[in-house]
Amino acid sequence: MNKDCKILVCDDSILARKNLTGFLTGFGYTNISEVSNGEDAVNYCRENKPDLVFLDIVMPVKDGVTATGEIMAANPDTKIIIVSSVGTQTHLKEAIKAGAKDFIQKPIDEELLKQVVENVDG
Amino acid sequence: MDNNKPYSRILETSNYLNVCMSDFVKAYIEKLVYNICMYVDSDFSLGNIEILNTFSGKCELSQQITGVPSAYSCVDGMEDALVSFAENYSHLGIKSFDVLAREAILDFLNLHNGLFVVLLSKNNICELSLDVPKQNGNYQIDLAQYRSITVIPVIFKYGTVKFYLCEI
Numbered sequence: 001m002n003k004d005c006k007i008l009v010c011d012d013s014i015l016a017r018k019n020l021t022g023f024l025t026g027f028g029y030t031n032i033s034e035v036s037n038g039e040d041a042v043n044y045c046r047e048n049k050p051d052l053v054f055l056d057i058v059m060p061v062k063d064g065v066t067a068t069g070e071i072m073a074a075n076p077d078t079k080i081i082i083v084s085s086v087g088t089q090t091h092l093k094e095a096i097k098a099g100a101k102d103f104i105q106k107p108i109d110e111e112l113l114k115q116v117v118e119n120v121d122g
Numbered sequence: 123m124d125n126n127k128p129y130s131r132i133l134e135t136s137n138y139l140n141v142c143m144s145d146f147v148k149a150y151i152e153k154l155v156y157n158i159c160m161y162v163d164s165d166f167s168l169g170n171i172e173i174l175n176t177f178s179g180k181c182e183l184s185q186q187i188t189g190v191p192s193a194y195s196c197v198d199g200m201e202d203a204l205v206s207f208a209e210n211y212s213h214l215g216i217k218s219f220d221v222l223a224r225e226a227i228l229d230f231l232n233l234h235n236g237l238f239v240v241l242l243s244k245n246n247i248c249e250l251s252l253d254v255p256k257q258n259g260n261y262q263i264d265l266a267q268y269r270s271i272t273v274i275p276v277i278f279k280y281g282t283v284k285f286y287l288c289e290i
Contacts, residue, residue: 012254014222015212015229058232060254085236086252088243105240106233107161 001079001117003028005051010034010041010067011083012059016106020054020083023110027117038062045071050078052120055100057084057091065094072099079120083108128164129156136168143173146191147272149247150238150287157234158276162211169275169282179263181286183227185235189250194288195235196263197227203281221257228255263288 007029011017017034024032033050035041039062041055053071055064062070068080082095085106092103102116129152133139138151151171158166181196199207201219208226209216216223232255239250263271263286274285 013229013232014225015214058236058252058254085233085240087236087240088249088251090243090249091251106236 001029001052001120004031005029006048007032008035008041008044008048008050008053010036010038010054010059010064011056012036013056016056016083019108020113023108023113024117026110027114029117036060038064038067041067042070042074045078046074049075052117053078053080054083055080057082057086057095065091065098068095068098068100081116081120127159129159132159132164132166132168136171138168138171141171141173143171143270143272144191144289146193147270147287147289149242150193151272151274153238153241154234154274154276154285157230157237161230161233162207163278166276166278169277171275172273174271174273181263183224183231183255183257185228185231185255186253187235187239187250188253189248191248192250192290194263194268194286194290195231196286196288197231197283198286199283200281203278203283206278206280207283224257228257231255 007024009017009020009032021032035044037059055067057064064082071078080100081102081104082100083104087103087105095103101120104113104116132155181198184196187193204227205216205219205223208223211230212226214222235252242248242250268288268290270289272287276283
């Protein structure tokens, strides 16, 4: 991903958003927006067509897996990475089936995040 | 378990193996102790773990674990202890029991419950999920709704934080 790509971070936890945005900023990415639920993520993606979206699974209003399917239907070029503490086999399968490119287990490992972001185009 | 690790010592010096409880609750306590050591503070001990027969009270911070088995998890305690717990977890300069303190505690509860659910999934024990953590829920714990309510007191230098696991 180019450093000027458009990134959306979606998590209902303020701490999680702050943490993830902090890592991404440290990697040199500058165009980062935040929302706090899946419905807002879908609406943001329809209007702004981000290159990369980070979605939590457990969120109010609309969960991350449902949002993934809707974002992919609206904008198939968007790359989605699920970031969640609930990385069960069932959730992983559902997320990949919905169109997610990758899955990162919370708490986020900074090096792993960097690798995933750099290779998400591949 | 590695006896040199703080979580092993904490578990060994507690009464959790002497209390009659389900394997689900035992696994929850073991993972909770591990996660507190990893992400909050390893300088604590477990108080007397109890399975309650009579209890009625409110918990402000909670999250439901859904599936089979289902359970309700809650966190409670004196505000000073909760504030210190939130700060030790988040390192955000939390000094009062405000929205950020509640967010931090719920973030830990969500992280712990998520990692617990993943552990059960990896071991092919069961596939569970989580509901959204609730803040300001004032959740009424009523024993009539549950098979059992386990109280897990975590005693830090700055006070006691109580975790409740209510098996549905």
